[in-house]
Amino acid sequence: MKHGSQIKIAATYMRGGTSKGVFFKVTDLPPQAQQPGTARDALLLRVIGSPDPYGKQTDGMGGATSSTSKIVLLSKSEQPGHDVDYLFGQVSIDKPVVDWSGNCGNLSAAVGPFAISNGLVDIAKLDGDGLPNNGIATVRIWQANIKKTIIAKVPITDHVVQETGDFELDGVTFPAAEIEVEFVDPADAGGTMFPTEHLIDELTIPDIGIIKATLINAGIPTIFIKAQDLGYNGTELQDDINSDSKALAMFETIRAHGAVAMGLVDTIEQASQRQHTPKVAIVASPSDYVASNAKSILASSIDLNVRALSMGKLHHAMMGTAAVAIATAAAIPGTIVNQAAGGGERQSVCFGHPSGTLQVGAQVSQCDGMWSVNQATMSRSARVLMEGWIRIPNHTF
Numbered sequence: 001m002k003h004g005s006q007i008k009i010a011a012t013y014m015r016g017g018t019s020k021g022v023f024f025k026v027t028d029l030p031p032q033a034q035q036p037g038t039a040r041d042a043l044l045l046r047v048i049g050s051p052d053p054y055g056k057q058t059d060g061m062g063g064a065t066s067s068t069s070k071i072v073l074l075s076k077s078e079q080p081g082h083d084v085d086y087l088f089g090q091v092s093i094d095k096p097v098v099d100w101s102g103n104c105g106n107l108s109a110a111v112g113p114f115a116i117s118n119g120l121v122d123i124a125k126l127d128g129d130g131l132p133n134n135g136i137a138t139v140r141i142w143q144a145n146i147k148k149t150i151i152a153k154v155p156i157t158d159h160v161v162q163e164t165g166d167f168e169l170d171g172v173t174f175p176a177a178e179i180e181v182e183f184v185d186p187a188d189a190g191g192t193m194f195p196t197e198h199l200i201d202e203l204t205i206p207d208i209g210i211i212k213a214t215l216i217n218a219g220i221p222t223i224f225i226k227a228q229d230l231g232y233n234g235t236e237l238q239d240d241i242n243s244d245s246k247a248l249a250m251f252e253t254i255r256a257h258g259a260v261a262m263g264l265v266d267t268i269e270q271a272s273q274r275q276h277t278p279k280v281a282i283v284a285s286p287s288d289y290v291a292s293n294a295k296s297i298l299a300s301s302i303d304l305n306v307r308a309l310s311m312g313k314l315h316h317a318m319m320g321t322a323a324v325a326i327a328t329a330a331a332i333p334g335t336i337v338n339q340a341a342g343g344g345e346r347q348s349v350c351f352g353h354p355s356g357t358l359q360v361g362a363q364v365s366q367c368d369g370m371w372s373v374n375q376a377t378m379s380r381s382a383r384v385l386m387e388g389w390i391r392i393p394n395h396t397f
Helices: 038-048 105-117 238-242 245-261 320-330 336-340
Strands: 006-016 019-025 070-076 084-091 134-143 148-157 179-184 201-205 209-218 220-226 279-284 304-310 348-353 356-367 370-380 382-393
Touching: 006 105, 019 105, 038 070, 038 084, 038 382, 070 105, 084 105, 105 134, 105 148, 105 179, 105 320, 105 370, 105 382, 201 245, 209 245, 209 320, 209 336, 220 245, 220 320, 220 336, 238 245, 245 279, 279 320, 279 336, 304 320, 304 336, 320 336, 320 348, 320 356, 320 370
Parallel strands: 019 070, 084 134, 220 279, 304 348
Antiparallel strands: 006 019, 006 382, 070 084, 134 148, 148 179, 179 370, 201 209, 209 220, 279 304, 348 356, 356 370
16 A cells, blocks of 8 residues: 655744744645645644544644644734734644634744744834844734734844743743733623623533633633632642543533533533633632642732633643733622632732742723723743744645
């Protein structure tokens, strides 16, 4: 039997925040994969190594976690006032699914550096004065999944992106250069920030009961629940939840019912094909705990504790988009997140997660009883890990 050869595609493997993924320029993809559809999804699934019944993604670039099973597609922007168009794909590990329903806030930090280094930004017009010799370059990103603007402030040294530095980010082992990322008007573009128009809802979940939750669409659709209502204290680490199959099944059931309540899907069954959104997170008032790197986190150093699930598992740190949702909900009096943080008004929040802490700012406003968020800001870092060629069998797509 004759087998075909492999093809190669130019690609870059990058870390952004606490995630990493494979970055492509759209024009480097085979022609049939440059547009949305089954050919593109099949190609990207094979790149990452999914679906993998062993759950390891050994025959691909994925790292067998939600944080490392990601794809980024970039092109020169077609949107006025923007430099680069950014499309994110969350690749399922064990299912033949690429979920295009939301953004990755962590990898958003890597988009600006990639765009500058790979000729997707007109550096002659950047910041109005061209690319600085030494300073900060402002890259305006169009996030195509959610149709929102992201502004990345990328450090430049000697006319090139500065990747190394002394900025430390909990959940990332080594320091790097700091990149400020601003999410502009990150709430749902097609509806209200609170899809049910309530700050707190009561979800009736079969075999679980009635659960109070804040359902918010800012950064990414997220379901917030008091940790104690589910028997947790909010200081859990990954193994405390990910080793408990019953707990994971419970969270997935809650997520599916929340997805219906938020209008993201019509049926519970449809939620299984939309694994990336919504997220589920438990929150609790501040308390001391020991992070996954053995660092002691003091209650006095944080406003609340948050633990969030991504793609069916407790995240090792915090998704960037979920951090936007946390900061936004914390700034709005009456939400479950705001209550856990002590109530009142605030423009920033520092929360504890399994790997440490994270500070996020959010500016919210209220008009005619409706809440909106103008922007959310956080600092991340990014670094090129590998650049060259991805190889996949030519019959893949």
